[in-house]
Structures are given as structure tokens and as C-alpha cells.
Amino acid sequence: MIRVAVLGSTGSIGTSTLDVIASQPERLSLVGIAARSNIGVLAQQIARHRPRLVAVFEAEQAAALRRQVNGAVLVRAGVEGLRELATHPDVDIVVVGTSGREALVPLIRAIESGKRIALASKELLVMAGELIMRLVREHGTSLIPVDSEHAALFQALQGVPREEVARLIVTGSGGPLWGLDRAAMAHVTRQQVLHHPKWQMGPKITVDSATLMNKGLELIEAQWLFGMTLSRLGVIIHPQALIHALVELVDGSCLAQLSVCDMRLPIQYALSYPQRWPTPLPGVRWQDLSGAQFFEPDPERFPCLRLALEAARAGGTACAALSAANDAAVWAYLRDELAFLDIPHVIAETLQQHAPSAHPTLDDILKTDDWARQTAQELIRARQRVSVPAA
Numbered sequence: 001m002i003r004v005a006v007l008g009s010t011g012s013i014g015t016s017t018l019d020v021i022a023s024q025p026e027r028l029s030l031v032g033i034a035a036r037s038n039i040g041v042l043a044q045q046i047a048r049h050r051p052r053l054v055a056v057f058e059a060e061q062a063a064a065l066r067r068q069v070n071g072a073v074l075v076r077a078g079v080e081g082l083r084e085l086a087t088h089p090d091v092d093i094v095v096v097g098t099s100g101r102e103a104l105v106p107l108i109r110a111i112e113s114g115k116r117i118a119l120a121s122k123e124l125l126v127m128a129g130e131l132i133m134r135l136v137r138e139h140g141t142s143l144i145p146v147d148s149e150h151a152a153l154f155q156a157l158q159g160v161p162r163e164e165v166a167r168l169i170v171t172g173s174g175g176p177l178w179g180l181d182r183a184a185m186a187h188v189t190r191q192q193v194l195h196h197p198k199w200q201m202g203p204k205i206t207v208d209s210a211t212l213m214n215k216g217l218e219l220i221e222a223q224w225l226f227g228m229t230l231s232r233l234g235v236i237i238h239p240q241a242l243i244h245a246l247v248e249l250v251d252g253s254c255l256a257q258l259s260v261c262d263m264r265l266p267i268q269y270a271l272s273y274p275q276r277w278p279t280p281l282p283g284v285r286w287q288d289l290s291g292a293q294f295f296e297p298d299p300e301r302f303p304c305l306r307l308a309l310e311a312a313r314a315g316g317t318a319c320a321a322l323s324a325a326n327d328a329a330v331w332a333y334l335r336d337e338l339a340f341l342d343i344p345h346v347i348a349e350t351l352q353q354h355a356p357s358a359h360p361t362l363d364d365i366l367k368t369d370d371w372a373r374q375t376a377q378e379l380i381r382a383r384q385r386v387s388v389p390a391a
């Protein structure tokens with residue numbers, strides 16, 4: 001029996017993970033779950049999945065849930081609660097599916113205590129990839145990607161010696177705005193931006209898909225996961241989203257991973273690896289491939305992809321600054337405090353003010369994250385002042 005902890009259980013990745021665990025009762029058992037504040041959904045998950053430990057990041061909500069469950073389950077609060085769950089002696093695998101940066105330290109502690117990690121939260125690798133992968137090696141554990149493109153690369157690379165790999169390519173559907181020009185993007189509604197054509201995901205990653213920042217973050221993620229230089233990584237837009245990634249080999253052959261768009265598949269593989277278990281999911285309908293299209297991404301229409309590549313080239317703390325500025329800009333957009341087309345401007349101006357330092361420590365990374373969020377917020381406020389007409 002593989003014993004699992006799920007960080008971010010109330011979100012899109014978290015609920016899919018609980019579905020996978022419930023569908024494999026002879027192979028998987030749930031030890032604990034964690035969320036930020038959504039105690040309504042947590043209470044339902046406690047009733048249905050019976051975890052032993054629940055971590056609620058916000059202290060007030062943790063206290064409210066504690067009163068509600070009346071001793072039936074252990075409820076912990078804050079980052080300490082996340083850490084306690086992620087390092088619990090009864091846990092074999094920690095699924096990290098939180099948004100935001102707060103799970104970084106609990107993730108590091110989980111690696112240090114030898115837990116196997118199934119990682120969906122790409123921002124944590126973007127912020128601290130060098131540190132995380134070094135700790136994974138030092139502690140002799142493994143970090144299996146859940147992000148569908150990286151799960152696809154991980155699968156296609158099984159049994160392939162690294163020196164035989166020429167290039168790794170992540171595909172992307174192009175997101176909700178792929179068909180629009182810049183002029184039309186200036187007028188998109190939030191409803192359009194949040195309506196992803198292929199995947200049902202949380203709001204932050206859905207906006208990242210619309211700006212194509214998501215593909216940029218994925219290239220940085222792939223750099224760390226597979227130890228590849230940027231020059232050997234690429235992005236192809238494939239609107240049908242049947243092929244999730246491609247591995248080009250030195251002899252000109254190419255390996256692909258194909259499947260329906262359902263995160264339960266990469267999540268289950270991260271939990272079952274190196275085995276494969278049956279799922280109730282449909283296979284690929286081969287006739288759907290007859291309409292498959294492939295395009296180069298367009299950095300003019302999607303400047304966030306270019307910004308991510310620039311940060312990756314700068315290295316060190318630049319990627320932490322990129323991710324934090326992007327996070328601040330995306331949430332400001334979702335709160336109606338920033339125009340959609342201003343997201344890349346805020347990120348670019350933040351990066352211009354950042355002097356990256358190489359081989360950052362955890363402290364350097366957290367300080368950069370704080371600084372970039374604050375800088376981005378100031379830039380967002382300055383834009384608001386300009387756009388509000390004087391009385």
C-alpha cells in the first residue's frame with residue numbers, strides 16, 4: 001500500500017488526486033490533506049476520504065474546522081501544519097498541488113526526510129529548481145512530474161540514455177486566446193481568458209495559459225527536471241492537445257506521449273511509477289489525429305514566453321523574480337486591478353530592476369520572491385493611478 005499526502009487537496013490537481021486515490025483502494029491510501037482556507041470543501045473531503053491529518057494554512061479557518069470536526073481528525077495550521085503533513089512518518093509520497101509559494105519550505109523538508117514527491121506546482125521548481133534538484137539527489141529520493149507535458153517527457157524518456165536525446169519539446173494547446181491578434185486581446189473578457197479549450201484548471205494557471213507564460217514556466221521546469229540546457233528545449237503549439245510532449249533523438253527518431261486531456265492520468269502515473277495501473281479513462285481516438293496541427297509559438301503576440309526565456313538565460317534568482325512578478329500581475333488581473341495586456345509589462349519592468357545572483361540559497365530565493373512581489377505591486381499601483389482620470 002502506498003501512503004499519500006495531498007497538498008492543495010481542494011484545488012483542481014488536489015481533487016483529481018483524491019479521485020485517483022479513491023479509484024485504487026487496494027494500492028493507495030490517503031494519510032492527510034492540506035488547503036489554504038476552503039474548509040467547506042475540506043469538510044466534505046474529510047467525510048468522504050477519511051484522512052487522519054488535515055492542514056489548513058489560514059489559522060482562523062483551521063480553528064473553525066477544528067471546532068466543526070470535534071476531534072474526529074487532527075487539524076494543524078500554518079506552514080508548520082503543511083510541514084508536519086509533508087514529513088509525516090506514515091507518508092510515502094507527497095503530492096504537491098498548491099498554488100502560490102508557501103509550499104516551498106514544506107516541499108524541501110519532505111525531500112530532506114526522504115519522501116518521494118509528485119510535483120504539480122511548477123512555480124516551486126521555477127523559483128528554486130537548482131536547490132530542489134540538488135536536495136533530491138543528496139537525499140536519494142525521486143521527484144516525479146505531474147504537469148502533463150513533463151509527465152509525458154518523463155514517460156517517453158524511460159529507458160532512453162541521456163546522451164541519445166537531441167531535444168525535448170513540450171506542446172501547448174495555445175490556450176484560450178491562440179486565435180486572437182493583439183488588438184483583439186486588448187478587449188478580451190475575463191470569461192474568455194478563463195475558458196481554456198482543453199483543460200479545467202485553477203484560475204492562475206488558466207491565465208498563464210492565455211498569456212503563454214505557462215509554456216515559459218514549463219521550459220524552466222523541464223530544464224531542472226531533465227538537466228537540459230535551454231538550447232535543447234522547445235515549444236510547439238498543438239491546439240488539439242493529443243500529443244503532450246516529444247523527445248527528439250540523435251538519430252532523427254522522435255518519441256511522443258499521447259493521451260486524452262485528463263490530469264488523473266499523469267497523477268496516477270506519478271503515484272504508480274514504475275508500474276502502470278488500469279484507469280477508467282478513454283484511450284486516444286486515432287481518427288482525432290487526422291486534424292492534428294502544429295505551429296511555432298508567436299513571441300510578438302505572447303511576450304510572456306520571451307520574458308520567461310530571458311529569465312531562464314539570466315539564471316540564478318531571475319526565475320524566482322519572474323515567477324513572483326507574474327503571480328502578482330495575474331492575481332491583480334483577476335481582481336480587475338490590471339489590464340490583460342499589462343501583465344507582461346509589469347513582469348518586464350520588475351525583471352529590469354532585478355540584479356540576479358547565481359546559485360541562490362533558500363533565503364536568497366525567498367527574499368527575491370518578496371522583493372519581486374512588492375516591486376510588481378508598486379508597478380501595478382502606478383498603472384492604476386495613471387489610468388484613473390483626475391476629478
Ligand SMILES: NC(=O)c1ccc[n+]([C@@H]2O[C@H](COP(=O)([O-])OP(=O)(O)OC[C@H]3O[C@@H](n4cnc5c(N)ncnc54)[C@H](OP(=O)(O)O)[C@@H]3O)[C@@H](O)[C@H]2O)c1
Pocket residue numbers: 007008009010011012013014034035036037038039056057082096097098099100102103120121122123146147148199200201202203204205263
Ligand atoms: N490544474 C491543472 O490541471 C494543473 C496542471 C499542471 C500543473 N498545475 C499546477 O498545479 C498547481 C495547482 O494548480 P491548480 O490548478 O490545482 O490550482 P487551484 O485549483 O487554484 O488549487 C490550488 C490549491 O492550493 C491550495 N493552496 C493555496 N495556497 C495554499 C497554502 N498556503 N497552503 C495550503 N494549500 C494552499 C488551495 O487551497 P484553497 O482551496 O483553500 O484556496 C487549493 O487547494 C499550480 O502550480 C499549477 O501550475 C496544475
